[in-house]
Amino acid sequence: MSSIFSLTMVAETLRIAVPYACAAVAGVWAERSGIIQIGLEGILLTSAFVSVAVAVASGSAVLGLVAGVAAGAAFSLFHAVLVERARIDAVVSGIALNLLAFAGTRMSLRGLFGSASNSPSIEAFRFGPTGSRGVDLLARVLLDPVTILAVLATAATPFLLARTRLGLRTRAAGENPAAAAMSGVNVPRVRYTALLISGAICALGGVHLAFDQHRFESGMSNGRGFIALAAVVVSGWRAERAVLACLAFGALEALQIVLQDQANRSAGADLIQLLPYVATLLVLGFAAGRAAAPRGLGKHAD
C-alpha cells in the first residue's frame, strides 16, 4: 500500500493530469463561447508534433514550446473559422480536424524523420534534482516550465471568465449569441478570441505530452482530448471543477500503473487498464443530466 500513498504517486498524478487538465480547460473556453469543440484531440497531437519538430530543428525546447502553442492556437482558430464563417457543423469540423491531425502528423513524421512510429528524442526541459526518490520526482514535476505555464493558465481561467470583459463577452456569446449580438458584442470575434486562447491552452497539454516523453509518437494523445471533454461535461462547463476531475483521472491512471506493476502480469492484469475508461463512463452516468451546457452552444448569432 505504501506505493499507493506516496509522494511518487502525487508526482505521477500531477504529471499525468497536466495534458488532461489543459485540454479540459481548453474545452471550457471553447464551449463557454458557444462553439462545440471535439477537436481537442487533434490540437494535442498537432501541438505535440510541431513542438518536437521545431525543437529538433532548432535544438531549443523554448522555441519548440512557442511553436507548439502557436500551432495549437492556429488549429483551434481554424475550427472557429470553419464553424463561424463557413457555417459547417461543429461536430463534423471537429471529426475532420481530428482525422487531419492524426494523418497529418503521421505523414509529417515519415516525411521529416523517416519513421512511422516516433520522432528522434529531444532534450526538452530538465530542471530540479535528478534522484529517483518521490521528493525528487515531485520537484521535477513542479519545476517543469510547461507544467508551470499550464497551472497558471488553468488557474487564470475561472478569473478571466468570471471577472473580465473578455470573459463576460465569451459567456454572453455562449449563453445567448443573438442577445449578445444585439447588445453590441461582435460574437464571431469573441469566439475567435476564445478559441485562440482555448487552442493555446490545449497546446500546452500537447507540448507537455511530447516533452514528457522526450519525443513525438504517432497517435500519442491517445484519446485524452475526449476524456478531457468528458471532464468538461461532468464539471458542468466549469474550469476549476474540470481540473479537479482531471486530477482524479490522473490519480486513477497513476493507480493503474502502480497496480499493474504489483499484479505482475498475472491473468487479467491487462484489464486494470480499463479502470480509467470505465470510471469515466460511470462518473458520466451519474453526473450527466444535472449540469447544464451553455444555452447557446452550437447556435449562431443570426
Add this chain to the structure above:
Amino acid sequence: MSATPDEAPEPPVLRPLLPALLALFGIILLLNLISFAFGQAPLTTLRLALAGTWGTPYGIGQVLFKSTPLIFTALAFEIALRSGLFNIGAEGQVALGSLAGGVVGAHLPAGTPWPLAITICVLAAALTGAGVALIPAVMRARLGVHEIISTIMLNRIVEVLLPFLLVTVLGAAALRTVEVVPGAALLKLDAVFPALRGSAASVAFPLAVGLAFGVDALLRRTRRGREMRWIGINAAACRAEGIDVSRRLVQAMLLSGAIAGAAMVATVLGYKGYYELGLGAGAGFTGIAVALLGRGHPLGIVIAALLFGTLQQAGLAVNARVPKEAMDVLAAAVILLVAVANRAAAKPLTQVTPVVAPPAPASEEAAS
C-alpha cells in the same frame, strides 16, 4: 427588361454537383501539393495513384475490396446520424463484432452448409456490435450522456479487451482466431469475374451495396425509420407528438452497432477467413467521412466509399514515394471541403433578406 429584381435563378442542375466537383478538384490540388512537398514531380504521383487503382482489373478489385467495410461503417454512422446521434464507436463495434463472428465461424461443425454458416456468423457479429453500442445507447437515452464521449470510451475499452480476450480467454498463441469453417468463407469475386484475379474483393461488396439500399428503405418506408429521422430533425416535437424518443434512440444506436459489427462480413468472411488483431482497424473512422460525403443517399454512400477505397488503394500504390498517410490527409480535407461547399451551395447567391433562419446544427439538442 424583366420587372422582377433579385431573381437570377441558379441553373438547378449544377448545384448538387458543385460540392462533388469542388472536392475532386481539391483532392487533386492537395495531392499535387503534398507530392511536391515530398520532392515528387506532382503529376507522377497522380498518375501512379490512378494506375494502381482504376488502371488495371486487379486494381479495381482492390478498390472494391477496400470500399466494402467502409460501406458498412458509413451506414452505421449514417443511421445514427439520421436520428441525431453521433456514433463514433464503429471502430470498437467492428473489432469486437469481427472477433465474435470469427470465433463463432471457427466453432461451427465443419460440414455446415454455407447459407446457415454465413447467417450464423453475421448474426453473431451484428449482435456483438449492437451489444457494444448498447451501453452508449442506454446512457444517452436514459441518462443524457453524450454518445460522442461514451462511444469513444467504449472504443478504448474494446481496444484493451481484444488482446485479453484473444490471449487469456481464447488462449490463442498468435493474436488471431482459428480459421472459420469452409462453409462460412465468402465467394471471391474473381470466381465470377476472372479479370479481377488475385484481388481480395468478395461478394461482400454487392452485399454491402444491397444493405445500403436496404437501410435507406428502412429509414424511408417503415414507420420506425421515419420516426428515427423525425427525431433527428426535431426531437422535442416528436416527444410532444407522443413518439417514444428514448426507445427510438436506443433502437437507432443498436441498429448502428449491429451494422458496424456486420462489417465482419468484409473483413473476416470475405477476406482473411479469421480475425486477427487490427483487422478492419480504421474502417470505423473512415466510415464517418464516407457517410458525411455520401449525404444520406445510398448511392452517394457507395460512391463515397469507392472514393475512399480508391484513396486507400492509391496510398499503397504511391507509398514508396509519398507516405500512404497522405491519402488520409486527403480524406480529412475532403470532409471539410464538402461540408463548406454544401453550405455554400445551400446559400442563396444573391444576399436578399433571409426569410428563414439558417437550420440549427444537428447536434444542438444533443449537446445539452
